[in-house]
Amino acid sequence: MTSDVSRSVMITGAATGIGRATALAFAERGDRVTIADIDARAADTAAAIREAGGRAQFIECDVTDRAAVQRVVDGALAAYGALDAAFNNAGVLPKPQPLHEVDAASLNLILDVDLKGVFHCMQAQISHFLESGGGAIVNTASVAGIIADPEMSPYVAAKHAVVGMTKAAAVEYATRNIRVNAIAPGLVETPMTRAWLEDDAFRAAMFQHNISGRAARPEEIAGTVLHLCSDAASFTNGAVFVVDGGHTAH
Amino acid sequence: MTANEIFDVSGKVAFVTGAGSGLGRAMAEAMAENGANVACFDLDPEGLTETATLLSRLGADVLTFTGDVADEAQVDAAVAETVARFGSLDIAFANAGIGDPEPGFIHEYDSANWRKVVDVNLNGVFNVNRAAIREMMKTGGGKVINTASMWGLAGSSSVFPLPAYNATKGAVVNLTRELGLQYARSNIQVNAICPGFFLTALGPYDDAEFMEAVTGFTPMGRVADPAEIKGTALYLASSASDFVTGTALVIDGGCMAK
Incomplete structure (x- = not known):
């Protein structure tokens, strides 16, 4: 890594999976981490960081609530005196359903968390970055933000929207030292995907055209987020970094 | 794996074409700064010497090869020599490239210029990828990083016409x-970097009109220093x-x- 400066970083959705692995990686390089999650288990991630000698706090937060997101940004500033980078990672994965059978509640939940949640986070973070002089944001999209999987229409729509919001914010604040990029992970071994990965029929369908033949470990995503949040990515803006073992190259 | 180990390339062997200047020199520096040994390939012997001096000061072992990436025999020989001297080839940057010698519209385009760009930008990348991957298949893995361009993803004539450059970068x-x-199941990752406007010899950045056009096109409102490619180079390596x-x-x- 090119910078040894300790930064204050906000991460949503860090109870498990990609968010947890990334929070641990930020902390390992000396960053102060504010973890926001609706899932109280994310407190364990913060505790694990502190036990290892790092600095982290947990703030319970439902990203669909704009005011709650603001409290996380304020909490990061109160605890660590700064907010330099953010990883907007909280998301929900719906059960597969044909588009014509998707109920309103399911559609709204996906759009509220995966789309509006990221929007709320960017609003709060960018408002601060405009005052502080800049910062870096990384949003978790998905390969479903680039291609489509069957029976995942609300998720595909929301993740395409994350890619769109990322580009929109990147272009809008490009001259104000705010960089906004997205990652597009393929299938990752997380509690969110565990049921799928344990289903033989799903695995067969999933890996039919996935040439790597495996899912990523959450730790394999963390490096991409660290890079995009760092000054080493100073000219990288509005980009989508795909981490999918070749899934979208075919 | 700690955060620092994730980005570690110490002890690795990197091969960089177009290492005599610009992005290639920055990529070579990124490798040397992080502990890799570097083989540098370029048409320009003076640029190579300057790069080699920079890398040696960083403590890297350095090899230089004056050659043309369009010549497969020269590329094969350089890769073979790199492996013979350094023991392996872990990271290859197929970075050498040229712009359209006479940028212009296709109905007036010169065939020799077209073939020249295809020879360097596409055939050169083929030559480097083939030679590097042959070695990586023997050792069980590696990283190949090809320098494409944002003009490999979009046409450029809203700014200036570069038909051969754009065609080859798209390829x-x-x-x-x-x-x-x-090579997804051979532990060889092959990726491309698509740079926008970087301050290199590839564009007439000393021309005020050109500079105004490219900074106006770029949302960040500036061109990048070549050093700003280092992070991506290290990430992919x-x-x-x-x-x-x-x-x-x-x-x-x-x-x-946008």
């Missing part, structure tokens, strides 16, 4: 996808990108997002 992007798939293959990373200050 590099799709060759990268194909090779990413071909290190284990940070072990699940990343067949992709094209845009480093363009927001140009392709």
